[in-house]
Amino acid sequence: xxxxxxxxxxxxxxxxxxxxxxxxxxxxxxxxxxxxxxxxxxxxxxxxxxxxxxxxxxxxxxxxxxxxxxxxxxxxxxxxxxxxxxxxxxxxxxxxxxxxxxxxxxxxxxxxxxxxxxxxxxxxxxxxxx
Numbered sequence: 001x002x003x004x005x006x007x008x009x010x011x012x013x014x015x016x017x018x019x020x021x022x023x024x025x026x027x028x029x030x031x032x033x034x035x036x037x038x039x040x041x042x043x044x045x046x047x048x049x050x051x052x053x054x055x056x057x058x059x060x061x062x063x064x065x066x067x068x069x070x071x072x073x074x075x076x077x078x079x080x081x082x083x084x085x086x087x088x089x090x091x092x093x094x095x096x097x098x099x100x101x102x103x104x105x106x107x108x109x110x111x112x113x114x115x116x117x118x119x120x121x122x123x124x125x126x127x128x129x130x
Contacts, residue, residue, distance in 0.1 A: 002026035002119055006095050009124030012085055020080040020124060021073070022095030028075040029053035033098045033107035033116065036070065036080045038091035038126075047109035048093070049080060057104035064089075085128045095121040 008020040022034065031054030039045040049070040050059045058070055069081040078097075082089065096118035098106075106112065 002099070004095050004097055004119050004121035006093065006121040006124040008079075009093060009126045011127040011129065014086055014128055014130050016085050016128070017081070017083045018085065018126060020082065020093055020095075020126075022078045022080075022097070022121060024076040024097060024119075027099060029072060029078065029097070030075075031055075031101045033102050033112050033118075034072075034078045035096050035107070035109065035112050035116075035118075036093055037096055037113070038089075038093045040091040043091075045094075047113050050107045050109050050112055051078060052102070052104040052107040053078070055104055057107060059108050061109060082126070085126075087128045087130045090126060090128045092123040093126050094123045 003025045005023045035050035036048040037045050051070045053072050067084045072078050098116045098118045
């Protein structure tokens with residue numbers, strides 16, 4: 001059974017850091033698109049960062065560029081390092097992974113959000129206080 005499990009969420013003050021991890025069970029990443037999305041109460045879900053696990057191509061939302069870094073830690077774990085956190089980063093963060101073999105351009109946030117056939121994790125809460 002395929003499963004994505006997120007971890008690493010929590011509460012921090014503005015300016016602090018958190019590292020989220022997404023561990024896949026039941027398969028290993030190989031030329032797939034894996035991404036982090038978030039949803040705050042009353043707002044639509046938005047893409048944060050994505051990575052192509054074959055070559056490492058990365059995409060970031062403008063709101064997090066320079067502060068967040070997505071990386072593949074090993075064959076079945078993708079992480080999101082979040083630095084210089086702001087209160088507006090507070091949200092439930094979800095990991096999504098499309099298990100199809102895909103070209104890097106498919107991992108662009110808008111493409112993955114619209115055309116992805118992703119498995120989703122249960123989410124991990126991030127709260128940033130001012």
